[in-house]
Amino acid sequence: MDELASLRRQYQELLERLERNEREFRRLGRAVWRVQEDERRRLARELHDGIGQNLTVLKHRLGQLDDALPADRVDARAALATALALCGDTLQDTRELSRLLRPPILDDLGLEAALRWLVRSQAEACGARIELDVDSLPTLDGELQTLLFRVAQEALNNAAKHAAATHIHVQLTARDGGLQLRVHDDGRGCEPEQALGAGGSGLGGMRERLRLYGGVLQLRSAPGEGLRLSARVPLSPP
Incomplete structure (x- = not known):
């Protein structure tokens, strides 16, 4: 014993x-x-x-x-x-x-205003139709705002430059003590594990950054079927 x-x-x-x-x-x-x-x-x-x-x-x-x-x-x-x-x-x-x-609007006006600027500028640059839906958000920590902005920025870059998407939908919601960012596109799609395994500053790098704040990144895709990205992070990181 x-x-x-x-x-x-x-x-x-x-x-x-x-x-x-x-x-x-x-x-x-x-x-x-x-x-x-x-x-x-x-x-x-x-x-x-x-x-x-x-x-x-x-x-x-x-x-x-x-x-x-x-x-x-x-x-x-x-x-x-x-x-x-x-x-x-x-x-x-x-x-x-x-x-x-580092867009000044992120520091001056916050995440929602920065996302609206990002969507507008990306749509003008690539010609895709990009829609943005943002729920009423609580007061957010500056690092969380930066984190979600970077994830959205990488997702839109991936959809416009690599997936050749023509329609992209971005949604940010706050519920159950966390924030969830969804980005759906109609592009050429990819192999999720291959995209996440690249690391660096791409989607794989975004997954690692989310983990630092107790968050998760999930991809659902197949070649020719577009990409559905979901990123969730708690409002109070561990």
Whole structure:
């Protein structure tokens, strides 16, 4: 009996040690992700306030040069017009990259406003019809808002760029102490395990991030049958 009690005690100690290690792993993982998002925020601000403003000034100066040129300097005017167009395109690309890195609307107005911006910008970029339904949401922690925004962003990128979807439906609901994000598309579909096994910043990476907050990511798909993505995360992560 003493030996059995000792084994039970050792087993219980092992379980407690594993639980402590799991909590520490999640804490460290969330800390790493916070650092990554802070770096995204800093880079986005540098692009917008630094490079973006310099390009704006450069475009203004080129415009002044164009206005000052005599009307008969056709070649010079054509060269300046090309430079102005290139400067304008680069400025637009810089602003778009800044918003994709970390859209200011996410920090300023919250998750719902950021999702509406994301859906609108993705629809304009890929030409797909994207619908968004958002339930009334409780006050959300900033990290949860960022987490669900990144999952939605990756799902829409996957549907538009890789699945060639023409119709995408995004739904965010809050119930039973958690948040659930669903993204359904009519694209070419995929093998779920293969998509999740890629890791990195794709759907597999999103699954690992959700796990850090006690969440789960599920995919239902088959080649040619579109993709149904469901992400659920508790309002109070462990």
